[in-house]
Amino acid sequence: MFWVTVVQFVWVLVVVGYLTVNMLHLARVNPVSGPLARYPFISVCVPARNEERDIRACLESLLNQEYPQYEVIAVDDHSTDRTGEIMRSLAGKYSHLVCIEGQALPEGWLGKPFALHQAQRVARGEYLVFTDADPVFEPHALASAAHTMMTQNLDMLTLMPRAVFGSFWERTVQPMMFGFIAALTRFGKVNDPDSSRSMGFGAFLMFRREAYDAMGGHESVRGEILEDIHLGKRTKRAGFRIWVADAKRLFSIRMYHSLGEIWRGWRKNVFLAFGRSVFWTMYFSAALLAFVLTPYGVAALNLAAGAGNVSLWISLAAAFLVLISSQHLCDELELSRGYAFLFPLGALVTVGILINSMVHILGTGHSEWRGRKYSVR
The missing domain is CATH 3.90.550.10 (Spore Coat Polysaccharide Biosynthesis Protein SpsA; Chain A)
Structure with a gap:
């Protein structure tokens, strides 16, 4: 569990660093x-x-x-x-x-x-x-x-x-x-x-x-x-x-x-934004969950397992960084910071939309909006 915790922490640091630099630009x-x-x-x-x-x-x-x-x-x-x-x-x-x-x-x-x-x-x-x-x-x-x-x-x-x-x-x-x-x-x-x-x-x-x-x-x-x-x-x-x-x-x-x-609106084109790539759709789905959701899960597992102080504090630090990042997003969007606690649920729904968009477009060969169907083969 220690190395899982360390990898999770490093991933959170990388993403937070990237997001911070990107927003500065x-x-x-x-x-x-x-x-x-x-x-x-x-x-x-x-x-x-x-x-x-x-x-x-x-x-x-x-x-x-x-x-x-x-x-x-x-x-x-x-x-x-x-x-x-x-x-x-x-x-x-x-x-x-x-x-x-x-x-x-x-x-x-x-x-x-x-x-x-x-x-x-x-x-x-x-x-x-x-x-x-x-x-x-x-x-x-x-x-x-x-x-x-x-x-x-x-x-x-x-x-x-x-x-x-x-x-x-x-x-x-x-x-x-x-x-x-x-x-x-x-x-x-x-x-x-x-x-x-x-x-x-x-x-x-x-x-x-x-x-x-x-x-x-x-x-x-x-x-x-x-x-x-x-x-x-x-x-x-x-x-x-x-x-x-x-x-x-x-x-x-x-x-x-x-x-x-929300579901129908994003489903029509989000898979196309990844160039109809199954790999990139699944990669970014996993990356989103690994940043927004799993840090809380790793921290909870460390707490439940009575992990050593180092693992516990590293996992709590990762979860805290994610929460701060989520609250910064709330500030940007002029939302109450309390909604940051709902973002793990939002991430799950978002990944559901990504995968549904992929399956729908690959399976039917079309996208639809406002009563029209468009071929995307």
Whole structure:
């Protein structure tokens, strides 16, 4: 048991060290103060398919930006609920909202890339913003993002929102998912123009129009479920400057409202994020459990077995480091630190989703979302 305890402790030290260094490299975009040197025209593109729950709050937040020249282009992607009706009612109140009825999905295209492709075709902006139908933006969001693009001399900016949690399962599972994604995003490398590492978050992707067109736009990722990640890859490979940053003070998002939504929402693409690799899916599943769950188990076993002082204190130190790391994640996500004690349960559910995504996609050859099935063979 002594060597198991030592190995566990070393693993925790390695992970905590990596996470600490990675977070030190995380850039943060804060609200801009004062006028900008100039105000490039911005086109915000919003795809929506059966989004009646969230589309009004999203669009109204975008339509009330403290920015002098911009447009919002919303695409109703064959919704069967009240999404289109809500969009059209807002278009009657806001002259800078353009509503588009989505065309039939061409062969080889997936729904979201095609909806955004249609939006950008009518966009007039020097800057293009691609987002989802569920974020809610602060009035200074566009100005702050444009300021960052200009001051950092960027071709693409992708931002991470503040996460909003409602239900028990959101507070238990979503922090694990968000923390997992952040851990796998090498922030310093992504923002280093000399590194090939890249990233893209679909909630906010901002491009210079010239860079977007030069790297191929959404047409180049027309068949990709993870189109945001692939846009980031293509942009950086084309030699353009990209940046990823935290933007909790610019916008927020509540992705899913229940355990069922969380499960289905992540199942559709999380296995694809690992390149459809069984090895990497199982490796990161084991790594997550070995960091979030097993240190508590090893400490409990040492206590129950009446282990010697050295083993006991080493195992307690490992568990304490994990708890401190979990509480730091709570701080980042603006959650009560008490939820850190639920993260072992969240890790188990997360691993269940990872494995279910792998089995589902390998077994059926497709992924599904919003009533559509997409082949991933």
